[in-house]
Amino acid sequence: MPDILHRVGALAPLDDVYRAIATPDGIAGWWTTDTTGKSEVGGQLAFRFGDVGGFDMEILELDPVGRVRWRVTDGPAEWIGTEIDWSLSRRDDYTIVLFKHEGWREPVEFMHHCSTKWATFLMSLKDFAETGRGRPAPDDVRISDWH
């Protein structure tokens, strides 16, 4: 099954990047300002993007050493059941983020879109970790007719 893979490096402490991924307040700084939920294993996160809809996810793993894992429980049909895996490590002055969105059933056109869109959100995460300012929705980077 095809996966979406990405890697960015942020000039920021691992703890800061971890908090940006592990907590609703952190995620609101780079993915969507409308992020709610509880930061605990088994907890639910709700990500909303105005009229476009959004995603619900269950937190499967939360390890401050550098690991976060979510399972999509509601949202577009192609996303339901897929899992998103975050792995953080230090390398020189960088916190390296390895990202995987796995479990897609088919490499549909929407998956192509989501891959590019994730890249722009990971750059937003990098900016947020480095400067305190990301580009979360509704102020996110437009990449096409599909937003």
Add this chain to the structure above:
Amino acid sequence: MPDILHRVGALAPLDDVYRAIATPDGIAGWWTTDTTGKSEVGGQLAFRFGDVGGFDMEILELDPVGRVRWRVTDGPAEWIGTEIDWSLSRRDDYTIVLFKHEGWREPVEFMHHCSTKWATFLMSLKDFAETGRGRPAPDDVRISDWH
């Protein structure tokens, strides 16, 4: 085998986007300024990125209706033998670019990096097609310690 997939839409005519992908002069506007070669099926393209090295590719397909395909003949070991597929179509005011870099043997960390890096170059292609100004190397967007 895992693939890198992306999709962007440019508010530009399909012919302009096609030329930006099908010709060395076009590619120099968004990927690397040091692009040379001959735009014909069976022709070789050389993409260089200063000290970092670069890639040689053979053009497998060139169809102005909206298709370009390359095979990597030299460069980093992970890239050799992989193929890069461009498919263009019109949708409302957009030229949609479907991108596939396929034939990776393993989902190594370098593949994660290349996936994100391709996304930034596709955004550079979009900007180049829309405004005449992209961000080709050596002026490309830095995403990590690996550039």
